[in-house]
Amino acid sequence: MNGELNTLADTDASTEAVRIERPTLHNVVVTRIRDMIIEGRIPVGARIHEGQLCQQLGISRTPLREALKVLASEGLVDLVPSRGAMVRKLTRKDARDMLDVLSHLEAMAGPLTCQNATDEEIREVRSLHDQMLEFYKTRERLPYFKLNQQIHTLLISLAGNESLCLVHDILQTRMKRIRFIGDQKEESLLAAVRDHEEMMEALEARDGERLSAAMVNHLRGTWERIKNAI
Amino acid sequence: MNGELNTLADTDASTEAVRIERPTLHNVVVTRIRDMIIEGRIPVGARIHEGQLCQQLGISRTPLREALKVLASEGLVDLVPSRGAMVRKLTRKDARDMLDVLSHLEAMAGPLTCQNATDEEIREVRSLHDQMLEFYKTRERLPYFKLNQQIHTLLISLAGNESLCLVHDILQTRMKRIRFIGDQKEESLLAAVRDHEEMMEALEARDGERLSAAMVNHLRGTWERIKNAI
DNA sequence: CTCCTGAATTCTGCATTCAGAATTTTACAT
DNA sequence: ATGTAAAATTCTGAATGCAGAATTCAGGAG
Structure with missing residues (x-):
């Protein structure tokens, strides 16, 4: 569907013998969304629609929501109950x-x-x-x-x-x-x-x-x- | 089942007219587990079994897992892929x-x-x-x-x-x-x-x-x- | 008795589903 | 035409289901 997702899937194609680090999906997603926010690909103050974003990333809502919780605790997004996530605006x-x-x-x-x-x-x-x-x-x-x-x-x-x-x-x-x-x-x-x-x-x-x-x-x-x- | 759980459900029995703060389940769970760790009710280095703990709290695994992710980003627990969570041991x-x-x-x-x-x-x-x-x-x-x-x-x-x-x-x-x-x-x-x-x-x-x-x-x-x- | 192998069980990671809140749309009255 | 109320839709929060990895346990060889 989206070629971009490949980078999520093939975590380590170069796996030979040593493989201690195996990234979980939600970890990858945290990094991904973090980058999107930093690079301004998600505008400040914009509400983040879960359905839309997880379709864009080609994953289900579960790992996405886990990622948003983490980003919220890092202070990058605000999480309003029943109203979803938005990119935090800094004064x-x-x-x-x-x-x-x-x-x-x-x-x-x-x-x-x-x-x-x-x-x-x-x-x-x-x-x-x-x-x-x-x-x-x-x-x-x-x-x-x-x-x-x-x-x-x-x-x-x-x-x-x-x-x-x-x-x-x-x-x-x-x-x-x-x-x-x-x-x-x-x-x-x-x-x-x-x-x-x-x-x-x-x-x-x-x-x-x-x-x-x-x-x-x-x-x-x-x-x-x-x-x-x- | 467990009387202790009531404190999770009746978040604000004193609700009268003003009710802006409505804590979400996973937020309550974060606080709860955090306290359990701080007060030593979950021993250091002990592996946290999701099934067991969420039964103990009377919730499903989803909010529990979200809570664990947050606690991990706070550094209170270690999260090893496919191997679950454990209380972080401090040197x-x-x-x-x-x-x-x-x-x-x-x-x-x-x-x-x-x-x-x-x-x-x-x-x-x-x-x-x-x-x-x-x-x-x-x-x-x-x-x-x-x-x-x-x-x-x-x-x-x-x-x-x-x-x-x-x-x-x-x-x-x-x-x-x-x-x-x-x-x-x-x-x-x-x-x-x-x-x-x-x-x-x-x-x-x-x-x-x-x-x-x-x-x-x-x-x-x-x-x-x-x-x-x- | 100890160590290795592999089947059985348990547990995690993610997807899907369901219920309820919020938002939007539509219909109606003024 | 405008404002309000209610129905419909959309979206979030949480539960459940399923596949695969990890651990445990049993059995056999040395």
Whole structure:
């Protein structure tokens, strides 16, 4: 029926001998819908019709509804009893508040990451960073954006604190849609890339305070970039 | 069949004319199971049998499964594909990490709460605090514990940052079970109560830094109280 | 007695179905 | 023509059913 669904079905065609991770349908659906929301393919405030969406995804309502519950607990959608789900609308204050919390979390992570990351891991970050720069130069928006997010996530996870990672990820995910829409202007992109350069250098120098400062500064910049787009 | 279930059905027997909040079954179930886990009525690491539990609650598997997905995304249970759910076992490091993050979050909240809370709201905290002291004196463990948690939640929410509230709540909920089991010894309880006194005074003096310090110190104490109970 | 193999049972994952709430449409009165 | 009421439709919430994976248990070989 819809070719798009294939990506749901053939989870791991490359299965050879090792196969520990076997994604369940609802997990895939969570990720899928999350992406749709982030990339704006489901408009903000729009009511999500279960029947329509599950037909679109080629699944039944059961796993879809499970996914919506999860997304609701992540704060991406609002779930009104008997009236279904809608993409959550973020106010300016919501965004501002999230960035404040993210600042504190990233400030916490800076020294930890510089202390705990191995040289090998730092090289990985550098590698992602360089790839990102490439996409920046060629103006490939989506890959650039995804690598950008990946770097942030990695920087936090290198701190070695799983809970920090978790809560950071929740807030970061909520911000993604706004960021994706906000980072449009040329000078904004340039400023963001410069911030990343500074973060990268701080990490390679293993200067925790400097990394913290750079990340906090980057988030301040993020606010400037998005505040008028909400 | 089971009298306990009634609390699921008659959600609001006192319904008169206003009835905006109508809890859905799965929401009630989330809360219910969460409490069961926190209070240790489902042992840690125990596999949760869907059929058994939903019979126990008198509901079908559908809302139960939805609830489990939500609890999994909160990190209270682990969900292994085809193998069901089990209560997540926290390691010492998990607990330590959570407390570290909570420290940063509460340190962030201190000044904000002192700045944003109204006099009325501060009086409310005081009221809860005094009630809690009563339960401490009469050794009523569960009410004491619940008020204690409520005070922490309120202190954070008075900061006026919804995201801060959210992530704090997620981590706090995860810790609840450990805390509930850990806070057993007499001198531990006394120390915790003293910490709360200090927090209370700092808040009433609207001294943000002092409140932050008191809360961070309290969490340090929490670690001492629980670290041997894991 | 222990270990391996495979049948039987149990349990999960997803689809389908049913009941009730919300929304839309339609008919009627003013 | 407009506003209201009621019927019809649509949609959500929850239960049930079914297929396949995982666990358990029985039996036989070493």
